[in-house]
Amino acid sequence: MAVKIFEIKKSVYENNDREAEILRGELKSKGVFLLNVMSAPGSGKTTLLLRTIEALKEQLNIGVIEADIDSAVDAEKVAKTGVRTVQLHTGGMCHLDAGMVRQGLDNLGIDGLDLVILENVGNLVCPAEFDTGASKQMMLLSVPEGDDKPLKYPLMFSEVDALVVSKIDCQDYFDFDADALKDRAKKLNSAVEIFELSAKTGQNVAQWTDWLHREVMNWKEA
């Protein structure tokens, strides 16, 4: 299935925070929940996305925006699930801001959608600095990356509503102290919801998708 690819342009807005607030308000008035998913390259965002769609697609109308420097490999995988999907190319840019996300939403078309999942550029630094207009933000950290990441990339851990620790099926193989990771994340962000799961085996995925479903319903009803 061919996926539409859009080359997005650098935003013209000077005040990204204000643009993000405006976008968030518009999405809220339309009952659309936007989830901004961030992680390092190779954490498994797309694999978790496929599990998430599988779990929620009967209950929610879902759309997906994939953002990458190049290629459409992720969007092609997601499109096979049957959900509306577009691929954005950032023209080398390392993050998305609210104006770029608005271009993505316009290309996707959000009428009738309950949930739009935005897979941000794989990067633990720059995406954390830009409000995309998302309703909630999730960060994915995979076990092979190590438990020291909150020490090195504190802003990302501070900004997110949910932290998903993934690839726990290989926890025995790597030197990964899950308690240390959780302590470090909570020290930066006491309100963060933490989920530990394996998108590969499906272990604990329902805890994450139940939370997301609840957040979407709260957003639509509040």
Place this chain on the structure above:
Amino acid sequence: MAVKIFEIKKSVYENNDREAEILRGELKSKGVFLLNVMSAPGSGKTTLLLRTIEALKEQLNIGVIEADIDSAVDAEKVAKTGVRTVQLHTGGMCHLDAGMVRQGLDNLGIDGLDLVILENVGNLVCPAEFDTGASKQMMLLSVPEGDDKPLKYPLMFSEVDALVVSKIDCQDYFDFDADALKDRAKKLNSAVEIFELSAKTGQNVAQWTDWLHREVMNWKEA
């Protein structure tokens, strides 16, 4: 062992490429080889660095510059090997340019060194865009990150002299097609030297360190 931490400032140079060329020339005249090591967060740069120091420290005088947004965990590990080490904090910046590297080299002190290893900020996007003045550039890609990374981050693969594929000890555990990865990397950069190794078990590490040693000697003698 306490490591000195330096908060580096944004560079004032308008033309980074020119500054990088000047720095490279100065290093060459002093017989100092600068290796720029780049990867995604959690690829295992520091673990490989420890193996590399272990292999080469009898033959070469080595110094290490660690660059991170925050923390000094990597520099503290490296300093235990006895090599001269400094930690740079980038003040939130997602990459290093030549002017920032110059600050790092000044803080480290390069007199008498043969090899300076620069561990860049963990990021597959921004560091590839800035010439640091390095003699050679190496990228580390770990098996859990997946074989599709050249498709998504082509600039990084295009810019490097050596690609080290690490964590091959867990290759059977992950869906990782090493041949596909190598084909994709070679398509972007036919001259790239590719090494496949495990810094954890030590497998094939000598192939990498032999290459690096040879490059350092060529640089000093040419």
